[in-house]
Structures are given as structure tokens and as C-alpha cells.
Amino acid sequence: MSLASHGAIISLAAVILAAGPAAADVLAGSYGNEVGCAGVRLGYQDSDDYVVLTADGVETYGSGCEFAQRLTTMPGTQLLNSTCFAEGEEGTTTDVVKVVNKREDGFFVTIPGLEEIGPLKSCS
Structure with missing residues (x-):
């Protein structure tokens, strides 16, 4: 690999990292149910009721989705192209995950x- 090619790859990686998570400007911090927020504070999950939402994705006890790209933004609603997995199933799927901010009522996924x-x- 030439030095110029190597530099181009590093520049592309820097642009991708600078872009940050697909939902970074919408979700600052962690959001969850009571069990999920307790898991965030403790650093581990230990209940089937665990649910946590961040700018990177949504995670439950046995499944989750990593947000890859925001597809649309409407007031209070985000559609995010995501890579999802489920415990007990092979591989991953690509799904469009909907995240709705109902303000005082919280986020719904x-x-x-x-x-x-x-x-x-909010878990803060």
C-alpha cells in the first residue's frame, strides 16, 4: 500500500469517527426503564426487564440494535437504519428502528x- 493510499484511509476513518453515532444529536446520555438505568449505574445487566437506549443503539437483556444511519428526522421521531441481533438466533438483521421522543412521557422505541x-x- 502506498503512503498516499494509507493517508487516504486514515482520513476516511477520521471522518467516520468524527461523524459519531447516528443519533448523537438527538440522544445525549442513557435512557432506560428502571432496571435498565440501574444496570447503567452498576455496569452490568441482570434482569430480563433490562432496556437501555443511547445514541449508539438500543439494548435489551437478550437482544439489541446498533444504529448505523439516520434515515429521516421528523419532529420528535427518528428512523434509524440499524443492525439488530437476538439471543438464540444466528447472525444479524438490518432493520429500520423508530425512536419517538414523547417529551415528559419519555422515549419509545x-x-x-x-x-x-x-x-x-433519562438515567442521569
């Missing part, structure tokens, strides 16, 4: 094929 998850409140 919809992953295709699952019931809406929420309310998720």
Missing part, C-alpha cells in the same frame, strides 16, 4: 416485529 418499548427515561 419500535423494532420491526416487536411491541413498542417504553417509556424510557
